[in-house]
Amino acid sequence: xxxxxxxxxxxxxxxxxxxxxxxxxxxxxxxxxxxxxxxxxxxxxxxxxxxxxxxxxxxxxxxxxxxxxxxxxxxxxxxxxxxxxxxxxxxxxxxxxxxxxxxxxxxxxxxxxxxxxxxxxxxxxxxxxxxxxxxxxxxxxxxxxxxxxxxxxxxxxxxxxxxxxxxxxxxxxxxxxxxxxxxxxxxxxxxxxxxxxxxxxxxxxxxxxxxxxxxxxxxxxxxxxxxxxxxxxxxxxxxxxxxxxxxxxxxxxxxxxxxxxxxxxxxxxxxxxxxxxxxxxxxxxxxxxxxxxxxxxxxxxxxxxxxxxxxxxxxxxxxxxxxxxxxxxx
Amino acid sequence: xxxxxxxxxxxxxxxxxxxxxxxxxxxxxxxxxxxxxxxxxxxxxxxxxxxxxxxxxxxxxxxxxxxxxxxxxxxxxxxxxxxxxxxxxxxxxxxxxxxxxxxxxxxxxxxxxxxxxxxxxxxxxxxxxxxxxxxxxxxxxxxxxxxxxxxxxxxxxxxxxxxxxxxxxxxxxxxxxxxxxxxxxxxxxx
Numbered sequence: 001x002x003x004x005x006x007x008x009x010x011x012x013x014x015x016x017x018x019x020x021x022x023x024x025x026x027x028x029x030x031x032x033x034x035x036x037x038x039x040x041x042x043x044x045x046x047x048x049x050x051x052x053x054x055x056x057x058x059x060x061x062x063x064x065x066x067x068x069x070x071x072x073x074x075x076x077x078x079x080x081x082x083x084x085x086x087x088x089x090x091x092x093x094x095x096x097x098x099x100x101x102x103x104x105x106x107x108x109x110x111x112x113x114x115x116x117x118x119x120x121x122x123x124x125x126x127x128x129x130x131x132x133x134x135x136x137x138x139x140x141x142x143x144x145x146x147x148x149x150x151x152x153x154x155x156x157x158x159x160x161x162x163x164x165x166x167x168x169x170x171x172x173x174x175x176x177x178x179x180x181x182x183x184x185x186x187x188x189x190x191x192x193x194x195x196x197x198x199x200x201x202x203x204x205x206x207x208x209x210x211x212x213x214x215x216x217x218x219x220x221x222x223x224x225x226x227x228x229x230x231x232x233x234x235x236x237x238x239x240x241x242x243x244x245x246x247x248x249x250x251x252x253x254x255x256x257x258x259x260x261x262x263x264x265x266x267x268x269x270x271x272x273x274x275x276x277x278x279x280x281x282x283x284x285x286x287x288x289x290x291x292x293x294x295x296x297x298x299x300x301x302x303x304x305x306x307x308x309x310x311x312x313x314x315x316x317x318x319x320x321x322x323x324x325x326x327x328x329x330x
Numbered sequence: 331x332x333x334x335x336x337x338x339x340x341x342x343x344x345x346x347x348x349x350x351x352x353x354x355x356x357x358x359x360x361x362x363x364x365x366x367x368x369x370x371x372x373x374x375x376x377x378x379x380x381x382x383x384x385x386x387x388x389x390x391x392x393x394x395x396x397x398x399x400x401x402x403x404x405x406x407x408x409x410x411x412x413x414x415x416x417x418x419x420x421x422x423x424x425x426x427x428x429x430x431x432x433x434x435x436x437x438x439x440x441x442x443x444x445x446x447x448x449x450x451x452x453x454x455x456x457x458x459x460x461x462x463x464x465x466x467x468x469x470x471x472x473x474x475x476x477x478x479x480x481x482x483x484x485x486x487x488x489x490x491x492x493x494x495x496x497x498x499x500x501x502x503x504x505x506x507x508x509x510x511x512x513x514x515x516x517x518x519x520x
Binding site: 001003004005006007008028030031032035036038039046047048050052076079080082085086089092093096097099100101102103105106235236237 | 482
């Protein structure tokens with residue numbers, strides 16, 4: 001590991017001033033991904049700016065029914081919060097589906113959004129990887145890719161974003177707030193992650209040196225009936241091979257509103273808007289759910305070893321929406 | 331500005347202040363084992379995947395292999411050496427003995443630190459990934475074997491002592507719940 005300086009900050013202005021002055025600096029939150037990447041030699045910062053003591057550790061209900069989540073709130077705090085569990089249960093379920101109790105206690109909400117892919121070529125500096133070393137190639141396309149992207153990938157990178165939390169946040173139209181040395185800004189999560197294209201090393205639309213300060217969830221009454229389901233290769237404590245956040249408002253058998261987002265299928269949490277459009281105003285039955293999933297997944301491009309994800313995601317859409325529809329009918 | 335790559339820090343460990351120089355690259359795990367002779371905390375994978383290095387930070391369980399020592403300054407650190415009350419074992423330690431919650435014992439300090447926190451997290455009403463309904467109106471889930479297995483899934487045991495570990499955690503949780511109930515009753519009658 002490269003040697004590095006360490007500074008702890010207690011004010012947002014001080015944090016962004018430090019990072020803005022040094023392109024080799026990184027913010028340190030829980031460190032559950034960054035410290036591991038530093039051990040592997042994937043990240044080699046010269047300075048860590050520890051942001052855990054910033055006054056960004058609160059979850060505040062908004063009068064309009066939404067929520068504001070500070071960037072240094074831990075995953076555990078988020079999943080335990082009564083208002084999160086009441087207003088956006090799929091968000092609590094998504095966070096609880098990720099990592100272990102220890103890691104959730106350490107990891108922060110802001111850091112979760114900025115965590116890196118677990119693609120084995122990215123995390124091994126001895127291998128080529130366009131995301132880590134632009135222009136070096138993508139061995140996953142010809143190699144180990146059974147858990148790689150089926151949507152929105154490119155010939156330059158097929159890695160998936162590993163976050164569970166981000167999938168639920170995407171379904172609920174979360175907005176990311178950030179601070180820079182030039183002032184604050186906001187990015188809807190839908191525009192937060194950049195398309196892969198030929199620049200997989202550029203992952204987010206955050207300005208250089210920006211510090212995520214929080215996430216705002218707009219009011220979403222539909223989210224009160226929501227669910228996150230994750231499929232993985234063992235019962236617990238593993239990254240998804242496919243996941244879904246879903247919310248459904250159905251009355252008299254007709255879909256009034258639906259939210260759908262997929263995890264572990266793309267370089268970012270994937271909002272399934274094509275499926276949402278296909279479902280809205282139509283019947284809430286298994287045939288309609290399957291047709292909507294097919295419409296969304298028509299854009300899928302599979303590799304020799306990840307084609308199963310198309311079937312997996314289709315089945316997840318049908319299963320979770322059927323469950324939500326049945327609960328609504330009770 | 332050339333920043334120093336090392337610091338002299340003071341860590342609060344098991345109620346004692348310990349001052350030591352650290353290279354910033356030093357994890358809390360390595361500081362405990364290599365510099366402070368607190369070798370009860372074990373190094374397994376060193377990547378946050380096995381839980382052998384679990385300690386309590388401000389009462390919350392954390393993997394010390396991904397925690398930089400310099401970033402732990404100012405926090406209350408509890409290691410396996412600090413969970414007993416003098417010669418009286420912590421109820422979770424006693425339960426692991428009573429139920430043979432180990433074989434080789436290497437993962438045990440991490441299992442015990444994790445279990446202590448699991449019982450507290452459950453008592454605080456935290457749901458888990460196997461909780462059927464996470465909404466607060468649904469109430470806190472019972473600490474069933476399924477809940478214990480999920481909540482302890484960050485602690486691997488290569489010997490496979492899981493069956494006994496689950497029993498030990500369940501027993502310790504019951505003991506703790508009884509103690510809490512007795513305390514509450516004592517306060518009511520006092």
